[in-house]
Amino acid sequence: MPNSWQPPAAFGALVCGLQDTPATVRHCGDLHGLHVFMTPPGARAILGVNSAELSSRVVNFSDIWGRAAACVTERLMAVPTWQQRFNILDDVFTRSLRPVTTRRELAWAWSTIAQTRGCLTIEQLARDLGWSRRHLSEAFRGELGVAPKTASRIFRFEHACRLIMDQRPSLAHVAAECGFHDQAHMTREWNALAGCTPRAWIANELPILQDYEVPDGDNDVGERHANGSLYQSQLRRSM
Numbered sequence: 001m002p003n004s005w006q007p008p009a010a011f012g013a014l015v016c017g018l019q020d021t022p023a024t025v026r027h028c029g030d031l032h033g034l035h036v037f038m039t040p041p042g043a044r045a046i047l048g049v050n051s052a053e054l055s056s057r058v059v060n061f062s063d064i065w066g067r068a069a070a071c072v073t074e075r076l077m078a079v080p081t082w083q084q085r086f087n088i089l090d091d092v093f094t095r096s097l098r099p100v101t102t103r104r105e106l107a108w109a110w111s112t113i114a115q116t117r118g119c120l121t122i123e124q125l126a127r128d129l130g131w132s133r134r135h136l137s138e139a140f141r142g143e144l145g146v147a148p149k150t151a152s153r154i155f156r157f158e159h160a161c162r163l164i165m166d167q168r169p170s171l172a173h174v175a176a177e178c179g180f181h182d183q184a185h186m187t188r189e190w191n192a193l194a195g196c197t198p199r200a201w202i203a204n205e206l207p208i209l210q211d212y213e214v215p216d217g218d219n220d221v222g223e224r225h226a227n228g229s230l231y232q233s234q235l236r237r238s239m
Contacts, residue, residue: 013061013073015047017054018146020153022195034076034085040110040144045100046093055145105129106143109136110151117159118152119179157193160186171198 016023018040040051049064061069072092076085102110109125125148126133140148160178163169172183180186190198 009058009060011058011060013069014058015049015054015061015064016058017043017051017056018144018151018154019056020146020150020193021056022193023058024195034089036089041100041102041107045098046096048096048098051145052142053145103139103143105131106140109140109148110144113148113151113155116155117178118155120152122148122152153189153193156180157189160190 038046043049043051043054047064061073065072072088075088079085079088109129112120112125112128122133122136126136129136131139137147137149140146140151144151146154156178160174160180163174163177169177171186175181175183175186178186180189187197190196190201194201
């Protein structure tokens with residue numbers, strides 16, 4: 001679990017919020033599943049739950065959607081192809097969409113952090129809004145579940161993952177490109193967010209990237225894909 005107060009639990013279908021600590025996931029045998037990414041406003045529009053309620057938590061999908069969650073899971077398990085499963089989720093999520101309103105300033109702050117991949121300082125973000133840093137942090141956390149600094153760290157981390165996956169440049173280049181002070185800073189952040197060094201992450205979780213050429217003393221970064229498929233739909237791209 002991503003926090004110390006929530007006890008370990010077993011899940012068939014789960015929902016988790018943004019978090020700045022690692023969570024351990026264990027399973028027996030092969031794992032096949034769908035990993036759906038949503039923005040905080042997207043989660044509220046589709047799932048009907050505020051991101052602040054999910055921050056650093058993992059809950060059963062049924063705790064949010066009740067019997068409907070079980071019905072969706074059963075439909076996904078009943079079809080034989082990934083494309084059919086994608087189509088089911090597109091249909092279910094589109095039907096569940098409800099209008100949501102996010103305070104204009106906070107929507108702009110989130111969008112700016114996303115567009116800059118966490119490389120804009122929170123001081124500059126607050127100045128551009130005409131707010132104090134404290135007011136921005138409190139309002140941002142209340143609406144989106146995490147502080148803007150935490151959101152920036154997550155975006156930098158994810159950008160580093162994607163850069164390694166797509167381009168496999170040197171790690172010094174990754175650190176510079178993703179806004180870390182240096183490679184050591186990137187490694188510390190990787191430990192904080194993933195619970196291990198970048199080298200250990202790739203060695204243990206991403207065997208497909210073990211041909212990535214790493215000089216002695218360097219650390220790798222990466223992103224895990226379970227046996228299955230990463231779900232990406234127009235819903236995600238449009239939110």
